[in-house]
Amino acid sequence: MMKLYCFPRSGNSREVKIVLAEKNIPFEPIDIHANPAVKETPEFKKASPQAKVPAIIDGDVYLSEAFLINQYLDKKYPDPCLMPRDENKAEAIRRFVAGIDKKLVLNVGLLVIECLLKPKPEQREDFKEKKRAEVVEGLKELDRMLEGKEYLFGDFSLADVAITPHMAALPILGSGIPPELKNMTAWFKRIQARPSFKLSAS
Numbered sequence: 001m002m003k004l005y006c007f008p009r010s011g012n013s014r015e016v017k018i019v020l021a022e023k024n025i026p027f028e029p030i031d032i033h034a035n036p037a038v039k040e041t042p043e044f045k046k047a048s049p050q051a052k053v054p055a056i057i058d059g060d061v062y063l064s065e066a067f068l069i070n071q072y073l074d075k076k077y078p079d080p081c082l083m084p085r086d087e088n089k090a091e092a093i094r095r096f097v098a099g100i101d102k103k104l105v106l107n108v109g110l111l112v113i114e115c116l117l118k119p120k121p122e123q124r125e126d127f128k129e130k131k132r133a134e135v136v137e138g139l140k141e142l143d144r145m146l147e148g149k150e151y152l153f154g155d156f157s158l159a160d161v162a163i164t165p166h167m168a169a170l171p172i173l174g175s176g177i178p179p180e181l182k183n184m185t186a187w188f189k190r191i192q193a194r195p196s197f198k199l200s201a202s
Ligand SMILES: N[C@@H](CCC(=O)N[C@@H](CS)C(=O)NCC(=O)O)C(=O)O
Pocket: 009, 010, 011, 012, 013, 051, 052, 053, 054, 064, 065, 066, 067
């Protein structure tokens, strides 16, 4: 059975868990925080040379990076299909994911560090406010992209998967999708109604 190295609050791991749930693929989760010794095993080091999660071992395939894993899963288990088979459209999704990883997802990650991982006296309120404002700017762009569409690229795809866990984390970071962003608000309701949202939560 496929092994997934992860930990429950890892947003990047949740991206992979969503795809596994959408495709109904059985897997064995290995929580690296509950079992820190796992990080020292040759298997984990081979799957994730950067020592980050998510990482998978699927037969002789060792792979890390959420979006790379999800593209691999989509090719190997094409039902339901989460990337367009049209190469131009698939490339547009790859560009989109690279872009949001560098901006929106990065800013959410910086907020996680500042709000949740740093000791309270070291947290900088001005930095948090700056990052929250940048997140809202990113959300506005997504809201414009969603005009007239149910999902970011029409059908539900790996593009939606790539942002879902990070949107779900916003409330614990003192942020959220502003209600005036009607398209994003409706999109997140649709995402939450998918069984994969709950199945990927732990
Ligand atoms: N670009 C990577 C980022 C992976 C990443 O930063 N993972 C975090 C958890 S979300 C991690 O493994 N941190 C190290 C640790 O917590 O031990 C991806 O998309 O998978």
